[in-house]
Amino acid sequence: MTDTASLTGETLEPADLIDFDSLLRGEELVLRSAVRDFVDEQIRPHIAGWYEAAHFPLEIVPELGKLGLLGMHLHGYGCAGRTAVEYGVAGAELEAGDSGLRTFVSVQGSLAMSAIAKWGSEEQKTRWLPGMAAGEIIGCFGLTEPTAGSDPSAMKTFARRDGGDWVLNGTKRWIGLANVADVAVIWAQTEEGIRGFLVPTGSRGFTATPIAPKLSMRASIQCEIELTDVRVPAEARLPDAQGLRGPFSCLNEARYGIIWGAMGAARDSFEAALAYSKARLQFDKPLAGYQLTQQKLVDMALEINKGFLLALHLGRLKDAGTLQNHQISVGKLNNVREAIAIAREARTILGGNGITLEYSPLRHANNLESVRTYEGTDEVHTLILGQRLTGLPAFR
Ligand SMILES: Cc1cc2nc3c(=O)[nH]c(=O)nc-3n(C[C@H](O)[C@H](O)[C@H](O)COP(=O)(O)OP(=O)(O)OC[C@H]3O[C@@H](n4cnc5c(N)ncnc54)[C@H](O)[C@@H]3O)c2cc1C
Secondary structure, three states: OOOHHHHHOOOOOOOOOOOHHHHOOHHHHHHHHHHHHHHHHHHOOOHHHHHHHOOOOHHHHHHHHHOOOOOOOOEEOOEEOOOHHHHHHHHHHHHHHOHHHHHHHHHHHHHHHHHHHHHOOHHHHHHHHHHHHHOOOOEEEEOOEOOEOOOHHHOOOEEEEEOOEEEEEEEEEEEEOOOOOOEEEEEEEEOOEEEEEEEEOOOOOEEEEEOOOOOOOOOOOEEEEEEEEEEEEHHHEOOOOOOOHHHHHHHHHHHHHHHHHHHHHHHHHHHHHHHHHHHOEEOOEEHHHOHHHHHHHHHHHHHHHHHHHHHHHHHHHHHHOOOOHHHHHHHHHHHHHHHHHHHHHHHHHOHHHHHOOOOOHHHHHHHHHHHHHOOOOHHHHHHHHHHHHHOOOOOO
């Protein structure tokens, strides 16, 4: 018997031309479906309003904890111990809702919690990680400064020893969720090189001010942090992080998540354009019936299929323990670049309606401007790959 639904693609992901799901394992599909349901029920109905109001919905944080999405790739201390592919699959679904949502999960899990899990003492892990995994404690990650972005080695924030304590002074910029966080991972110069510190945000001398107004990532908060003689005890220093390897190892976790997340935003943009083009009539025919529209849809779908394949391949390498740093750059550079192009192309199919918040593509495109900038800009990843190909560093 002919299954017309499968012939027309109605039961499949609309963009899936290659039976991508056959490459995913049972647990990965189950998790994807759970996160997709969460996004459909708790994010989609509200996201336009949150975006317009520049509001991050703090009430969803414990929900993300219940779903096991916070620090989900970490093991022990209340974390879900999921695979890299599962983490990626979840990230794609979250970012199909909004990049701000995936960014929160990324800052909390890949940056703040990873810093503690990779470089923290047993006492630090026990104190912070279970509450962070549950969404009861929010963490942020302070690396960037007003004058040190792509080159964090130029950071000026300094931590000096004072008896048994450390005293921190400096300014951090673009720090996600810092004004609602309970603990900040602060990277600072010291007499012994760059070190990381766990700074409770209630410490005297710590202030976090949201950066506003923004045209991108509006349903998410980034702050400038001022550290004025912030005193923390010796036990606040991450004992095992020395030099930029500390923060870079966390950035790699977050960059990996972006490879999947960006394709989630692209897929959602494509689906919005596809649905609109089938329903909208111009010159007596649905827009989808014109060759020029089909060309756009096909080009978008090809890049989405390729982008997810790349993400999955890199995820399987990560799970096998063989993923190399330059391969993360391949995924981050390619998938974010393609995702922005797809979101913008999807917007054209929506015509004038595409510039309203009723439809997702322009919101995704605007968000992706941030995604292409943080965790290494397009240019930084190009330089990483240029060095890999030529053997010649061109950063300076
Ligand atoms: C929404 C958002 C969230 C963020 N969240 C965090 C966070 O939670 N924690 C945190 O620490 N940081 C965060 N950041 C900061 C982010 O990582 C930086 O913005 C990023 O590293 C770029 O730094 P910059 O903005 O100072 O740009 P710059 O480094 O000044 O770069 C400006 C431009 O110059 C280019 N450029 C720089 N160097 C070179 C070179 N050698 N050759 C050619 N071109 C070059 C860049 O590619 C870019 O196009 C966030 C940023 C945004 C926008």
